[in-house]
Amino acid sequence: MELQLLASxxxxxxxxxxxxxxxxxxxxxxSFLFKYHVSKLTRTEAAQVEMLINVITAQRPIFNACDIFVxxxxxFATVCGTIVTYVMVALQFHKTWINxxx
Numbered sequence: 001m002e003l004q005l006l007a008s009x010x011x012x013x014x015x016x017x018x019x020x021x022x023x024x025x026x027x028x029x030x031s032f033l034f035k036y037h038v039s040k041l042t043r044t045e046a047a048q049v050e051m052l053i054n055v056i057t058a059q060r061p062i063f064n065a066c067d068i069f070v071x072x073x074x075x076f077a078t079v080c081g082t083i084v085t086y087v088m089v090a091l092q093f094h095k096t097w098i099n100x101x102x
Contacts, residue, residue: 005087009080016076019063030056 033053038046063071 005083009083012076012079015063016071019071023062026056026060 030053033049033056036049038049041049065071069075
């Protein structure tokens with residue numbers, strides 16, 4: 001049971017970490033596009049770069065659960081804290097129950 005819990009937490013951490021890396025990559029792409037000299041491009045290329053900036057800004061990629069809440073590192077930390085607290089309390093009750101029925 002503990003191994004499954006740890007595997008689940010690790011899997012969740014990997015998903016959240018990849019989402020965070022994707023968000024960082026999006027910020028880096030936007031930063032590069034804002035710094036790029038558009039004057040060196042043709043009008044068509046400049047329009048495409050401007051359209052890409054608008055699309056990334058307007059439809060920023062995020063990972064959410066059914067449009068109810070955003071999944072990120074803060075949520076992961078909260079979930080992990082709750083799970084650890086639950087496991088610690090359950091282990092304390094388990095020891096008490098074992099000692100009571102001996």
